[in-house]
Amino acid sequence: GESVGLHLPTLSVQEGDNSIINCAYSNSASDYFIWYKQESGKGPQFIIDIRSNMDKRQGQRVTVLLNKTVKHLSLQIAATQPGDSAVYFCAETPRGGSYKLIFGSGTRLLVRP
């Protein structure tokens, strides 16, 4: 069945270091993979997406890597800041549907000052 999951429930990093959040997926028939950030009491906030025919995409301080061979997705955050502390979800949009999002279970990122 469809599933998107995360390797680690909590990641603690030092402020200024780079963070890498990982995600495994099982559904090969997805059009997009998307990262969301969710702060406590708020809705998911779009960070970056990558189309399934791409391997890498960069945004401001973030890079998403897609390895279709091993069905693995990662989000790299450069120079992590205290404001980056949140839960990060990966999500996928199954091909041929309404572009609904199927979310993983989340990784909590804690940034140590």
Place this chain on the structure above:
Amino acid sequence: EPEVTQTPSHQVTQMGQEVILRCVPISNHLYFYWYRQILGQKVEFLVSFYNNEISEKSEIFDDQFSVERPDGSNFTLKIRSTKLEDSAMYFCASRKDREAAQYFGPGTRLTVT
């Protein structure tokens, strides 16, 4: 920057009562979604809506649920007879045509007693 808005922020209701959750999607978006997040769990897709009709729905979205776009700006989720297990955060999201990114509202916390 345009945002998705939702009202109310918190709704408390008794089991068996009807509730209507309201959303105002971003104005130039064409696709609308409802998701829910039970406390401590991942975000789950409920329903997608386009061109005044449901385009996809999940198993959760049974006959007790309905959605409506009553005018050019509002998008509502109605739960006809609430159950205890309907207690969750409900998020509305919208997206533009030809883009995968969905933008989420701040959510409505529904508590069924």
